[in-house]
Amino acid sequence: MTISAFPPGAVLVLGAFLLPFVGARIRAALVLGLPLATLWLVWDLPNGASAAIRMLDFELVVVRSDSLSRLFAIIFSLMAFAGGLFALRQKSVLELLAAMIYAGSAVGVALAGDLITLFIFWEIMALASSTVLIAAGGERSMRVAMRYLTVHVVGGSLLMSGILLHLTADGSIGLSAVDTGTIGGKLILAGVLLNAAAPPFSAWLPDAYPEASFSGAVFLSAFTTKAAVYVLIRSFPGTEMLVWIGLFMIFYGIIYALLENDMRRILAYSIVNQVGFMVVGVGIGTQMALNGAAAHAFAHIIYKALLLMSAGAVLYQTGKRKCTDLGGLFQSMPITTVCGIVGALSISSFPWTSGFVSKSMISQAAGDEHLMLVWLLLLAASAGVFLHAGIKFPWFVFFQKDSGLRPPDPPWNMRLAMIFFAALCIGLGIWPEFLYALLPYPVTYVPYTTAHVVNMLQLLMFSGLAFFLMLPLMRRTLTVTLDVDWFYRRLAPRALRAVAAATHRTDGALRDALAALTSLGASVLARSHGPSGTMARSWSIGAMVLLVVALLGLVLVYGYG
Amino acid sequence: MSEFETQHWLVRSQTVRRLWVGFTLVLTLLVLADMFIHPHANFGIDGTFGFYAWFGLLACMAMVLFAKMLGVALKRPDTFYDD
Numbered sequence: 001m002t003i004s005a006f007p008p009g010a011v012l013v014l015g016a017f018l019l020p021f022v023g024a025r026i027r028a029a030l031v032l033g034l035p036l037a038t039l040w041l042v043w044d045l046p047n048g049a050s051a052a053i054r055m056l057d058f059e060l061v062v063v064r065s066d067s068l069s070r071l072f073a074i075i076f077s078l079m080a081f082a083g084g085l086f087a088l089r090q091k092s093v094l095e096l097l098a099a100m101i102y103a104g105s106a107v108g109v110a111l112a113g114d115l116i117t118l119f120i121f122w123e124i125m126a127l128a129s130s131t132v133l134i135a136a137g138g139e140r141s142m143r144v145a146m147r148y149l150t151v152h153v154v155g156g157s158l159l160m161s162g163i164l165l166h167l168t169a170d171g172s173i174g175l176s177a178v179d180t181g182t183i184g185g186k187l188i189l190a191g192v193l194l195n196a197a198a199p200p201f202s203a204w205l206p207d208a209y210p211e212a213s214f215s216g217a218v219f220l221s222a223f224t225t226k227a228a229v230y231v232l233i234r235s236f237p238g239t240e241m242l243v244w245i246g247l248f249m250i251f252y253g254i255i256y257a258l259l260e261n262d263m264r265r266i267l268a269y270s271i272v273n274q275v276g277f278m279v280v281g282v283g284i285g286t287q288m289a290l291n292g293a294a295a296h297a298f299a300h301i302i303y304k305a306l307l308l309m310s311a312g313a314v315l316y317q318t319g320k321r322k323c324t325d326l327g328g329l330f331q332s333m334p335i336t337t338v339c340g341i342v343g344a345l346s347i348s349s350f351p352w353t354s355g356f357v358s359k360s361m362i363s364q365a366a367g368d369e370h371l372m373l374v375w376l377l378l379l380a381a382s383a384g385v386f387l388h389a390g391i392k393f394p395w396f397v398f399f400q401k402d403s404g405l406r407p408p409d410p411p412w413n414m415r416l417a418m419i420f421f422a423a424l425c426i427g428l429g430i431w432p433e434f435l436y437a438l439l440p441y442p443v444t445y446v447p448y449t450t451a452h453v454v455n456m457l458q459l460l461m462f463s464g465l466a467f468f469l470m471l472p473l474m475r476r477t478l479t480v481t482l483d484v485d486w487f488y489r490r491l492a493p494r495a496l497r498a499v500a501a502a503t504h505r506t507d508g509a510l511r512d513a514l515a516a517l518t519s520l521g522a523s524v525l526a527r528s529h530g531p532s533g534t535m536a537r538s539w540s541i542g543a544m545v546l547l548v549v550a551l552l553g554l555v556l557v558y559g560y561g
Numbered sequence: 562m563s564e565f566e567t568q569h570w571l572v573r574s575q576t577v578r579r580l581w582v583g584f585t586l587v588l589t590l591l592v593l594a595d596m597f598i599h600p601h602a603n604f605g606i607d608g609t610f611g612f613y614a615w616f617g618l619l620a621c622m623a624m625v626l627f628a629k630m631l632g633v634a635l636k637r638p639d640t641f642y643d644d
Contacts, residue, residue, distance in 0.1 A: 126629075251624075258628040259636065367603035375603065379613075380620035387621050398633050402572070451598045458591045458613035465588060466621030473629055479636040489642055 005050035005062045007111060008041035008073065009121070012080060012104025019097045019514055028088050031096055035080035038107060038359035042073040049113050058173055061113025062383035068118075068294060068440040072230045075298045076103055079222045079305060082394055084416035086309050087215035095135035097331050099219040102128035110230055114173045115163045115188075118231070122159065122195075129224055136213040147489070150210040151201060155194035162187030178235040189236060196279060197272045198245050202252060203485035205272055210264035210321070214312035221271055221308050222301045229278045229297050233440075238261040238285025243374060244483040249276030250381045257388035258474070259481045263311050263397050267304070267483035270347065270389040273381070274300045280378065284369060287441040292361030295435055299354035299428060303346035306421040307393065310340030313414050314397060316515060317407035323476045328402035335409045337398045339418035346425040348390030349382060351456055354425045357432035357447045382456075383463040390460070391467045396476060588614070 015034040019027050045065040052059035065073075080103035090096055105128060108121035125147065125425040133145035165184030167173055178185045197205040209220045236242065253273025260266045272294070281293030313336045314329060315321055330337040342353070349355035359382065366375040409415055428435050467474070529535050570576055592611045602608030 053569075254624055255628045255631060258625060259632045261639065328572075330571070370603070372604045376616075379616060380624070383617040383620045384624050387624065404607055449601075451601060454591065454594045454598050455613045458611070459617035461584075461588055461591055462614045462617040463621045465584075466618050469584070470622060470625045473625055477636065478639050479632075480639045481632065482635040482637060 001046060001048035003046060003048045003050050003063060003065060005053060007063050007108050008038050008045070008077075009104040009107030009111065011038045011041065012077075012100045012107065013124070013427050014104075016097045016100035016104065019100070020093050025311065027093070027096070027195065031084035031088065031100070032081060032315060034100060035077050035103065036082055037287050038104065039074065039077035039081065042070060042077055042107065042111075045070060045073075045111075051095060053412075059114070060117050061174075062117050063111050064113030065111060066440070067438065068230070068233060069110045070296060071294055071440070072226065072436045073107045075226075075301050076106045076110060076206045076223060079103065079219075080303050082305060082417050082421055083215070083219045083222070085420070086218055086312070086414050087316060088413040089411060090213065090215045092135045092137070092213065095132055095213060095216055098128045098131035098135060099216070102132060102219060102223055105223065105399035106178065106227050109227045112175060114175055115166070116173050118175060119156075121158060122227070123156050125224060125227065128219060132219055133208055133212055136216055141211055144211040147485075150196070150205055151204040155191050155201075157191075158187050158194065159191030162189070162191055175234060177237065180236065180239055180241075185212045189239070192228050192231045192235075196225050196232065196250070196275050198279065199248050199252065200484050202249065202272050203483040204261075206256070206265050206268040206483070207485050209268045209271070210262055214316040218305050218308045218312055221304045222403070225271060225275045226297045226301055229275060229282070230294065232279065232282045233290055233293055237282055237290055240283055242283030243277050243371075244283075246276045246279030246281075247374070247377055247381075249273065249279060250377075251384070252276075254381065254384035254388050256481055256483070258392070261476045261479060262321050263314065263323055263326065263393065264308065264321060264510070265394055266323075266388065267307050267311060269309075270385070270393075271304060273385060273388075274304065274347065277359060277362055277378070277381070280374065281365065283372070284362070284365050284374075286365050286369060288361055288368060289365035291436075291441050291443060291445075292358060292365055294439055295358035295361060296355075298435060298438070299346065299358040299425075302421050302424050302428075303343045305354075306339060306418060307347065307389070309414065309418045309523075310336050310343060311393075311397070313410040313418065314407075316410055316414070318405055320405070321397035322478070323400075324478060326397050326403055326405070327400040328398075329405060329407070330398040332406040332407050333398070335415050336372055336418065337394070339422045340398060341394050342422040342425050344390045344394050346429070348386035348460060349456065350390070350460060351384075351448070351453045352426065352429045354428035354432075354435070356429055356456065357435065360447050360452065361445055366430060379459065383466075386460045386463040387467055391464055392474070395467075410466070429452055 012034050017032060018030060022030065047066050049061050049065070050063040052061055054060075061080055072083040080100065083103070084096075085097065087099065088458060102125055105124035109118055109125065112118035112121055130145045130149040130152070133141055133148055152287050163173070163182050166178065166182065166188060167184075168186055169182055178188055180189055194201045205225070212220055232242065249272050253269045253271070253276060257266045257269035257273070260269060278293040278296050278300070281289040281296065313333070314326065317333070318326070320326055346355040349359040363375060363378050363382070366378055396431035432447060436445075527533055592614050597608050606612060
């Protein structure tokens with residue numbers, strides 16, 4: 001049916017511009033109210049598309065709603081609400097403004113009915129998220145934001161070129177399955193995968209997100225990568241290459257997180273890891289797998305935001321972010337600790353948490369398709385998630401050695417946001433039917449069989465055993481681990497500097513040579529034209545008269561010749 | 562006050578020992594539970610006794626060791642990019 005062409009995300013995008021002009025109380029009301037208004041609009045949206053709007057020869061379908069787009073629009077609005085609640089004490093109005101626009105444009109992407117509308121919201125997301133980074137303040141944030149924006153401008157260009165080629169070849173801008181056999185399709189896929197933090201461009205995510213403010217990172221964790229997952233589900237289901245790209249992301253995330261010392265960078269790597277699970281699901285491409293990918297995106301946004309909230313709470317209260325500086329915080333921050341653990345269990349897909357009912361669907365899909373290698377790798381990865389995010393994060397932040405820090409739990413709004421999302425993690429784990437009802441395809445999957453619960457508990461508990469057995473090998477060090485971003489943070493600047501130095505040298509040598517040549521010419525000229533040169537000598541009157549006569553003679557000959 | 566009293570009960574060595582005992586018990590019970598469940602194996606190997614237990618343990622150890630090896634080549638001081 002035809003629905004209104006007013007995009008629900010516009011409530012957030014436009015409403016955000018009121019924030020700088022109102023007082024603190026109304027601002028708080030807006031930060032909580034705008035997401036709720038959007039959620040209400042999205043929730044009530046019937047299936048259908050808005051009437052096409054003509055713009056520059058294109059028929060734009062600004063709003064198109066079905067179960068898949070609604071699932072993503074719902075979780076994006078919900079996330080904006082909880083993030084807003086967590087960020088109420090954020091002093092930077094710029095961050096709140098950017099975060100609300102960011103969330104609104106993500107809702108816009110989820111409900112876009114054509115590629116051009118999608119692209120417009122996509123680019124607003126890139127600008128708004130960069131602004132969230134800038135709002136953290138300081139030169140370091142500015143540099144990070146510029147690196148982040150540069151990568152996303154490249155991604156946006158890939159996407160735009162792909163859309164234009166697709167349009168020329170196909171004649172349609174409709175948002176549906178895209179053929180990866182064409183160059184246009186390949187470019188669109190590349191642009192989307194870049195936003196999903198797929199290799200070789202995974203490094204932008206752990207480079208940027210941990211540099212945001214205590215609340216900025218919570219917003220950043222949710223939208224960009226999951227909007228990319230949405231487009232993958234919509235346009236590239238069953239693209240086999242995605243299975244292997246996803247598996248790479250999964251193990252990349254685990255290995256790098258294991259080596260990491262910064263608590264929020266551990267969580268950033270684990271975003272890449274979790275998005276990898278979703279990308280594998282899209283690659284498998286069966287109804288079960290796509291359901292799994294969508295459900296996992298929904299569950300992931302909640303528990304990842306929860307984990308980053310608990311890390312943000314620690315940062316807010318202590319100002320510290322390195323595992324080597326933290327530890328023993330459970331004694332004075334019990335609520336943060338418990339909420340962090342709930343998030344950690346959910347990401348590890350521990351039974352009775354949301355991760356269990358969503359990730360299991362992806363594994364099950366691999367099993368159903370008899371993809372043994374994929375299935376075994378996913379299983380190993382599930383163990384690895386427990387290792388790097390499920391235990392490592394809470395252990396090094398809240399337990400391990402006592403750092404002597406005794407900060408209290410954060411203010412009430414941050415506690416409330418964490419408790420809300422922790423309750424959702426457990427609620428969805430116990431009553432998965434609420435999540436399953438939102439999925440694009442009918443669900444017949446039953447997550448809670450005795451065998452499955454026992455199997456997963458075995459896997460996770462023995463992963464835990466491995467962690468504590470190998471604890472001496474996991475000692476935190478004051479290090480970063482080199483990644484692909486080394487190429488543009490180190491190699492490229494150094495290469496440019498070398499080129500600049502070489503240019504400078506060549507330029508200098510050429511100028512010197514030119515100067516030498518000029519002075520040589522000058523000395524030659526000086527011999528004839530200098531003060532004592534032939535031309536500068538004073539002439540006698542006789543010689544002058546002779547010259548004038550000769551000239552007149554010449555004119556005469558010329559005139560009558 | 563003695564050191565015993567100033568320490569949080571959760572970090573006292575006695576508690577830690579008890580936690581290890583409890584943990585070992587849970588691990589044992591979980592493996593034994595394999596005898597009473599009827600797994601729906603997809604591939605055969607996943608239906609063998611205690612598969613998820615040893616697979617999880619070995620997979621994690623392999624990943625930690627691999628990370629450690631990679632770290633030797635790729636780790637740098639965390640001030641690496643600060644100049």
